[in-house]
Amino acid sequence: MSDYRWKTAITKVQPNKISVRGYPVDQMMGKVSFAQAIYLLLKGKMPSRNVGKMMDAILVSSIDHGASPPSVLAARTVASTGSELNSSVAAGVLAISRYHGGAIEEGMKLFIKIAQRMEERNITKEEASRQILQEMKKKGKRASGFGHRLHKSDPRKDKLFSMAEELKIAGKYVRIVLCVEKELEKMVGRSLPINVDGAIAALLCDLEFPPQIGNAFFVMARVPGLVAHVHEEKTRMKPMRKIHPQDFEYDGPEEKNK
Amino acid sequence: MSDYRWKTAITKVQPNKISVRGYPVDQMMGKVSFAQAIYLLLKGKMPSRNVGKMMDAILVSSIDHGASPPSVLAARTVASTGSELNSSVAAGVLAISRYHGGAIEEGMKLFIKIAQRMEERNITKEEASRQILQEMKKKGKRASGFGHRLHKSDPRKDKLFSMAEELKIAGKYVRIVLCVEKELEKMVGRSLPINVDGAIAALLCDLEFPPQIGNAFFVMARVPGLVAHVHEEKTRMKPMRKIHPQDFEYDGPEEKNK
Amino acid sequence: MSDYRWKTAITKVQPNKISVRGYPVDQMMGKVSFAQAIYLLLKGKMPSRNVGKMMDAILVSSIDHGASPPSVLAARTVASTGSELNSSVAAGVLAISRYHGGAIEEGMKLFIKIAQRMEERNITKEEASRQILQEMKKKGKRASGFGHRLHKSDPRKDKLFSMAEELKIAGKYVRIVLCVEKELEKMVGRSLPINVDGAIAALLCDLEFPPQIGNAFFVMARVPGLVAHVHEEKTRMKPMRKIHPQDFEYDGPEEKNK
């Protein structure tokens, strides 16, 4: 045993046996979904059936948002130089940062702060929200997870919340985010509806994930989207083209009637 | 309409409506798993229930392989400098390349070449495999997807193949990979069993994915693993530690008795 | 001594002493330029005064080319999401690939192939160039390092060649690249002048660098340019802006009359 010896609690690899957090990978295959395995990997315990369904829905909700996000533009720009798929995807991941995806982590921190304030001062969520929003306003900081340039009523958010109620996952933090939405509207004088990042932030809090993992959810959910864009860029477009950040149109399959 | 206008067939984004390959994201949530949505995103059509199950199993099979793969070591090394989670994960993605994960793409190309040879020369898969393995041998090239340093009988491979049979997905390419395994053993004089990458390669061929997407499967499957390692590095380890590439031990939960 | 022990011939680090290729760093400071130290680092020997001047000129020639190259657009796109400077620069480096900067390596390989053909078949450079250009044409491959979308007569190329003559560095490979330019014009029927990448490729061959290092020269030269663009993006622009790939104008200092 050398001075370098270190420990890891994630995966045990032995000859012909790989176990993630104690669960043999081959035994999980066919029984748990990829999203459930992700929960196990990150939380260290197997999700209930309901939590597993929520995980799938959260990851599906953010799988792609078209060609305009900076992560897609960075990935396509790199792909257009002939760079490998993995390098192009990596460039996209580098763009999932403070202003792009970062609202999940920021939102989680805000909601946790409100919950702590409620406890510390023994006040209602409305009071705690008002106090903290006022403190943020004074510092010129905006609440993350509210408002969207394009979606005034994001259908992904509604679905996340209705599923969370049905699956009995919605808890303290879903109530807090809804409360912040109301207090924010009173304060600002106009509606700043919860966006998909804000909804995910609240759900990840109710699922007891730490805020430091918030950005990771966006990364994990969006990597398949980046793969699709990089593959399209490499197979459909000419190398070194000038990639306009908004002047594109969708020419894929028509919308399915559900 | 400017000179820059371009087209994309992946996702249509309109106010309050996001549709991937024609399917509204909010309608997919709660109905399709993340893995099924990935299939839709990459192939442009919704998978059957069986194909969806196969997708989940493929992605689960490669979700993590402990701390020794270079992608994990690169990600942990970057994380230990205080770099952000997304940057650390990106460094890991950069290591998913020719010799690490690359066997999927190489395997796919090999199996497709054998299938083409069978058609072109109207020969059996055994003959085609022998011909092509001989040609590779002359060039000093080795078949990708066979043999493993540690796993002589990879349980993930067995599970992938048994599921593929059950789900009626195993087709021409599963038969080809099994044939290559036999011919390779005759040629080399010792067993070089199909590894998990070789099995995934055959299945992706039977699912009609192009080889260029092979590496992407490894990237998508392993990103959650990289996230788990980066998070552990950031929360459990001291910054700037010297990370030994093999001298570590697992101290996580004991193996569950299924 | 463990099984892991490995060797490196680049830099020896001892307490209070750091030596690159045998030269103490502190003794190089003040005596050799950064470009000379780069030569030492990569070639393992100290450059002559003339070679050092050539190195400085090569690196200066590619230090920046405005905001339109994909490396700059990728770096700015990532920077605009609030990503750190180093991550943004890394995204730019990922774009320095086959079609962007890659002409140096491809050019070097071409010129070396011509030189080898001359020797093998004991033919003139004109004949060797013709043969190889014809072979490339049959395969649909184009010679790298010739022609430029914007610069018909690149002043950087002229300066590189005039300096190479003055400094007695121009040798076999400069003669070969000039010969290829002529043969290419005859073959294609119009002028495809040597561009800055083609000129650098020839000079790096005459300086006896291996082609595998060709792309590195572009990376090393352009990283300061990427830094300048990322810094400008972070300090002058709004986060998450839509970055048009060509619709920008220069508003910096007027041109100096030297």
Place this chain on the structure above:
Amino acid sequence: MSDYRWKTAITKVQPNKISVRGYPVDQMMGKVSFAQAIYLLLKGKMPSRNVGKMMDAILVSSIDHGASPPSVLAARTVASTGSELNSSVAAGVLAISRYHGGAIEEGMKLFIKIAQRMEERNITKEEASRQILQEMKKKGKRASGFGHRLHKSDPRKDKLFSMAEELKIAGKYVRIVLCVEKELEKMVGRSLPINVDGAIAALLCDLEFPPQIGNAFFVMARVPGLVAHVHEEKTRMKPMRKIHPQDFEYDGPEEKNK
């Protein structure tokens, strides 16, 4: 003129003419060193001869520090998977972060804070240093740029300071860093000598660079080192080797007797 039009003050590109901050690149070649051109690029003005020499020395001082820094280990780890040179270097750049190279930016911020405190409160540098060091101590923060695991008396630091005096560049900030070193020793009870990052931080302040560019200096200086390590890894080592982070030895050229 579209809505997208934006401005940049770095480089103007016209047919057959490229000017950085007003200076035609071809006219700089042969006249200014790469390091001088970097100064021009980042500061927007041509350096004096003395400042140019200082720039060369700063960049040379950090060009490489052997194989143990995490940036080198990340780059080599990625290179060993068969990833391209530029991708491997990018992984290394991702590791130049808070705890590795970050001391330059942190040091600059500290020295600027001390200078501001001196002005605001009209106190000596000794008093300002003491106040701010005490404030940092209370918050459990350590001063960046002091102390080194290996080098008790870093010869690069001594050379940087002696050159800065000779070249008349040492100013207010060099005096501040020397003062902090003394006050720190009194406070801590043992010597924590200025390290190379601390010295560079002070010089960059005296050269009037903003702290946000601090990390960039480490990136620009070290990229050639990363290139050398990646090239060595790719040409000398076997793919996928296990890279021990410290158990290596130098077998390059012997030290030159200057």
